[in-house]
Amino acid sequence: MELPYSEPYKIKMVEPIYPSTREERVKWITAAKFNLFNLKSNQVLIDLLTDSGTGAMSDRQWAAIMMGDESYAGASSYYNLKEAIKNIIGFDYFLPTHQGRAAENVLFSAMVKEGQVVPGNSHFDTTKGHIEFRKAHAIDCTIDEAFNTTLEHPFKGNVDLNKLEKVYKEYPKEKIPFVIITITCNSSGGQPVSIENMKAVSELSKKYGIKVIYDSARFAENAYFIKLREKGYENKTIKEIVKEMFSYADAMTMSSKKDGIVNIGGFIGMRDEELFKQASFYNIIFEGYITYGGMAGRDMNALAVGLDEATEFVYLQSRIEQIAYLGKKLKDAGVPLQQPFGGHAIFVDAKRFLPNLPKEHFLAQTLAVELYIEAGVRGVEIGAILADRDPDTRENRFPDLELLRLAIPRRVYTYKHMDVVAQGLINVFERRNEILSGYRIVKEAPLMRHFTVELEKI
Numbered sequence: 001m002e003l004p005y006s007e008p009y010k011i012k013m014v015e016p017i018y019p020s021t022r023e024e025r026v027k028w029i030t031a032a033k034f035n036l037f038n039l040k041s042n043q044v045l046i047d048l049l050t051d052s053g054t055g056a057m058s059d060r061q062w063a064a065i066m067m068g069d070e071s072y073a074g075a076s077s078y079y080n081l082k083e084a085i086k087n088i089i090g091f092d093y094f095l096p097t098h099q100g101r102a103a104e105n106v107l108f109s110a111m112v113k114e115g116q117v118v119p120g121n122s123h124f125d126t127t128k129g130h131i132e133f134r135k136a137h138a139i140d141c142t143i144d145e146a147f148n149t150t151l152e153h154p155f156k157g158n159v160d161l162n163k164l165e166k167v168y169k170e171y172p173k174e175k176i177p178f179v180i181i182t183i184t185c186n187s188s189g190g191q192p193v194s195i196e197n198m199k200a201v202s203e204l205s206k207k208y209g210i211k212v213i214y215d216s217a218r219f220a221e222n223a224y225f226i227k228l229r230e231k232g233y234e235n236k237t238i239k240e241i242v243k244e245m246f247s248y249a250d251a252m253t254m255s256s257k258k259d260g261i262v263n264i265g266g267f268i269g270m271r272d273e274e275l276f277k278q279a280s281f282y283n284i285i286f287e288g289y290i291t292y293g294g295m296a297g298r299d300m301n302a303l304a305v306g307l308d309e310a311t312e313f314v315y316l317q318s319r320i321e322q323i324a325y326l327g328k329k330l331k332d333a334g335v336p337l338q339q340p341f342g343g344h345a346i347f348v349d350a351k352r353f354l355p356n357l358p359k360e361h362f363l364a365q366t367l368a369v370e371l372y373i374e375a376g377v378r379g380v381e382i383g384a385i386l387a388d389r390d391p392d393t394r395e396n397r398f399p400d401l402e403l404l405r406l407a408i409p410r411r412v413y414t415y416k417h418m419d420v421v422a423q424g425l426i427n428v429f430e431r432r433n434e435i436l437s438g439y440r441i442v443k444e445a446p447l448m449r450h451f452t453v454e455l456e457k458i
């Protein structure tokens with residue numbers, strides 16, 4: 001009989017977590033105005049709020065930290081990272097930033113102007129925020145299949161080429177600074193984009209003279225799905241697939257807190273020297289000198305190692321299989337999920353979970369609060385609160401997908417933790433008919449309201 005695989009690491013350091021009672025959790029979440037971002041971390045048993053910056057670094061990464069060069073200019077850590085980006089991703093030019101949205105801020109300052117449109121596949125909220133902050137508009141061109149959570153499709157992150165070409169025909173090229181492809185596509189459920197689709201977007205965009213940018217936070221997970229699902233890639237290494245993926249892009253933004261397996265950091269990768277020069281100007285204003293851009297030398301060193309580790313098959317297999325284990329347990333119990341399972345998270349379909357509640361009750365948020373009260377598990381809403389208001393009409397936007405995301409930090413939790421998460425959500429599912437109302441907003445910020453929103457029970 002074939003042996004099962006196991007995690008390709010053993011644990012050297014642990015951090016205690018504490019259980020709490022249901023009564024304590026009700027008190028804490030009420031004081032937090034039903035916004036899970038307002039909870040203290042010690043009020044949470046299993047924290048699936050995000051997989052961003054929450055991973056466990058390896059001994060190689062900690063060793064690299066000790067070798068960090070903190071010189072203001074020209075640090076060896078910068079050159080280590082530059083070399084890793086060139087070798088793994090393939091871009092000649094790069095700028096470090098303190099995290100992903102900072103990379104967006106710098107690059108978009110150089111590229112996006114008021115009145116422009118930026119097509120893409122379900123732009124992430126910070127990406128959309130940085131587009132709308134510049135009084136430009138994000139246009140969603142994701143394939144329709146992504147919005148039917150019951151449909152099995154190998155690449156639900158794909159861009160619909162007809163939708164994209166419609167944008168290219170409707171607007172002059174001066175109005176479209178670039179198309180942005182998010183790999184994997186977080187907002188549609190951690191779903192991958194195929195190489196075929198990346199290539200087709202690149203060819204179409206070349207025809208219309210439009211640049212292609214990747215939002216690359218989970219690029220390695222995307223490559224893993226390509227290896228498993230796309231014909232012709234089964235025998236290629238993850239690193240070979242990554243190189244090909246990026247060969248179809250002109251530039252990239254990166255939140256290194258995800259597939260860089262570091263706690264903080266980001267960068268912009270570029271092919272074109274002229275764009276690098278323009279972006280460097282904004283990097284110096286917003287982030288720091290071009291050879292550190294908001295990152296400590298030690299963190300750049302850890303990131304160089306993290307990029308290498310994240311693009312190894314055995315690491316990706318253990319990560320993505322753990323998520324699938326959680327997904328399968330929930331699916332077997334009938335919990336409605338986005339399928340196939342995502343690369344970094346399980347996305348629970350709150351519309352199908354709570355079909356009797358009106359959308360104005362913020363279904364995914366309601367579910368997130370219920371799961372926290374049930375089991376001390378913190379997930380995050382990817383739904384109408386996150387979708388924010390329309391910048392023109394200021395009306396609430398109710399997206400097609402109303403999801404509760406359970407994002408799994410890298411190399412942090414065990415299969416036993418997954419059992420607790422699954423049972424907690426299954427318990428909520430079994431009493432779902434007793435959930436008769438959700439929440440209304442009492443206070444919100446003008447942009448990216450989900451971080452600080454205050455709610456009350458309806």
Ligand code: PM9
Binds near residue numbers: 049052127256265
């Ligand atoms: N994503 C996430 O949890 C962290 C912020 S919301 C709790 O999924 C993509 C695809 C992301 C992303 C962050 C960013 C921004 C850009 N693109 O958080 O600024 O998923 O490093 O990256 C989060 P930073």
